[in-house]
Amino acid sequence: MDGTPRILAIGVTLGLVFCRGATGAGPVESPGPTVYAKGLRASIGGTILRPARLVFTDRHVTVDLPGHGSERFDYETIRFQRTRKPVRWSLFDKRYWLSALSGAPLAYLVGPYFMAGYFGAIHAVEVSRWLGTRGERQRLGLHSDDPHRCSQLALPRNAKLRNAILDEFARRFAGKLQARAPDSFSLPAQEPYPAAGIQAPDFTLTALNGMAWNLARMRGNIVLVNFWASWCEPCRQELPQLQQLHERLSGDGLVVVGVSDEDPGKARQYLDEHGISYPSLHDDGGSVMQSYQVGAIPTSLIIDRDGQLLLRMEGYTPINAFENALWPLLAPPSGDSGT
Secondary structure: OOOHHHHHHHHHHHHHHHHHHHHOOOOOOOOOOEEEOOOOEEEEOOOOOEEOEEEEOOOEEEEEOOOOOEEEEEOOOEEEEEEEOOOOOHHHOHHHHHHHHHOHHHHHHHOHHHHHHHHHHHHHHHHHHHHHHOOOOEEEEEEEOOOOEEEEEEOOOOHHHHHHHHHHHHHHOHHHHOOOOOOOOOOOOOOOOOOOOOEOOOOEEEEOOOOEEEOHHHOOOEEEEEEOOOOOHHHHHHHHHHHHHHHHHHHHOEEEEEEEOOOHHHHHHHHHHOOOOOOEEEOHHHHHHHHOOOOOOOEEEEEOOOOEEEEEEEOOOOHHHHHHHHHHHHOOOOOOOOO
16 A cells, blocks of 8 residues: 555656647647758848758748858848849840950951851850849848848749749748839839830929928939938948949039938938938838839939939949949030130
8 A cells, every 4th residue: 555655646647747748738849940942042241142042940031051151030120122133135235245246356367267156155155144044033132120131032943942932931921021012023024114215203202301302303413313221231332332422423413312211210320320411312101112113222213404214223333333324414515615
């Protein structure tokens, strides 16, 4: 009888353990992370696109470049930028002909047969480039507000793999993925409106300093409109260059203005901290961005003195590209030599 209580205690303990495991009351291990890698390429911190993988866990997603580091984005701070970037067939791209014709004189001097082989090789390279990139039109930019981080993803060419990645993001961030619509990811493959040569749609917005700003009142000036956000890494690289253009060329008739749909307090704080003095406007609800079909930021528009849209520059643009586009427009007419 002395061993009976001990046997009963052991039996009760085993029963509790069994019941705890059977009812799921104990700690349950979370499922392993979801990993997508096949056909995915990514860029971290402005590097070139490299083979990469996405690792989804319960609290964050990690962009991993094997051998080149990784970037983690918490679900609470992640933001998205979806774009579709078409790749033109090389024969209809002026850059192809500029690069091909630059070596034509030397090829001709060597011999006509060598010249034919030269053009054949150049065209073969362009065809392979087009075939290798035509399926990477759909891109997804990941951004974090705090701290500022940015990764660009070139989604797989295979539609099934690409949709699996987008479905995984949509399942976890259904609200945020639809926050900015329409964008170029959901639009059909067509030239954006307004196209070059068309009158730029007028708009009036409130600047971050509280003053009203109207595009039509800028007639007679060359206007550079830059759509940006403080959480966008390429935008942050462009802002100091735009400030340089504002300081150097405003006396020649250039008006630089920023447009952002993010919280005015965050935008104003970032501009003040980095010494950006040209006006920046708050596009509440993104109505101006939609009227210009801006689906990727940064996007810059150059509008001439008569209010016509001359050029649309999507993605990060170096300062020399801005200068090359602006200098002919700011140059005085040939009759105004000042003599």
